[in-house]
Amino acid sequence: MIAETVCSAVAAAGLGIAAVTAYRKRFLAAARMAAYSLVPLGLVMTGVVDWLADTAFSPTAWAGFGVLGVSWLLFASTRAVERRRGGTRKERKEARAATQRDAVAPEASAPSLGPGRRQANRPATAPRADAGDDFSDIEAILKKHGI
Numbered sequence: 001m002i003a004e005t006v007c008s009a010v011a012a013a014g015l016g017i018a019a020v021t022a023y024r025k026r027f028l029a030a031a032r033m034a035a036y037s038l039v040p041l042g043l044v045m046t047g048v049v050d051w052l053a054d055t056a057f058s059p060t061a062w063a064g065f066g067v068l069g070v071s072w073l074l075f076a077s078t079r080a081v082e083r084r085r086g087g088t089r090k091e092r093k094e095a096r097a098a099t100q101r102d103a104v105a106p107e108a109s110a111p112s113l114g115p116g117r118r119q120a121n122r123p124a125t126a127p128r129a130d131a132g133d134d135f136s137d138i139e140a141i142l143k144k145h146g147i
Contacts, residue, residue, distance in 0.1 A: 003049045007040035014038075 014037020022030035043049050055061040086092050 003053055004044045007044045007049060011037050011041035 014033060018030045018033035018037060021033055
């Protein structure tokens with residue numbers, strides 16, 4: 001009974017403040033205040049306030065919250081054990097990769113053209129002796145852009 005009275009008083013006060021705000025030509029803020037002030041009144045009218053009051057003073061409800069907490073702890077602990085049993089992330093990735101490798105036939109991954117041959121008449125590329133050639137290209141690009 002007291003909860004309904006308090007919620008109704010809060011709603012009435014909020015609507016009064018919203019009316020004063022609207023009088024000051026701040027209609028958006030007034031509409032927002034009216035919306036917030038109507039929430040407690042709506043909760044009283046739907047019966048949510050009675051349900052909350054009955055729940056707050058009920059030992060059975062608190063025992064139910066305790067059971068829910070134990071349930072959550074069991075879920076969390078079994079998940080942690082499940083993760084530990086799988087090993088480290090690296091080991092799980094290797095195991096997953098091994099199962100994927102076994103899924104493909106070894107012959108399927110071999111090249112169909114056979115081993116490649118290098119042409120004997122093509123000369124091998126010699127390594128560059130001076131690294132300045134690499135930077136000369138970069139310098140030319142930078143100069144081109146004025147940097």
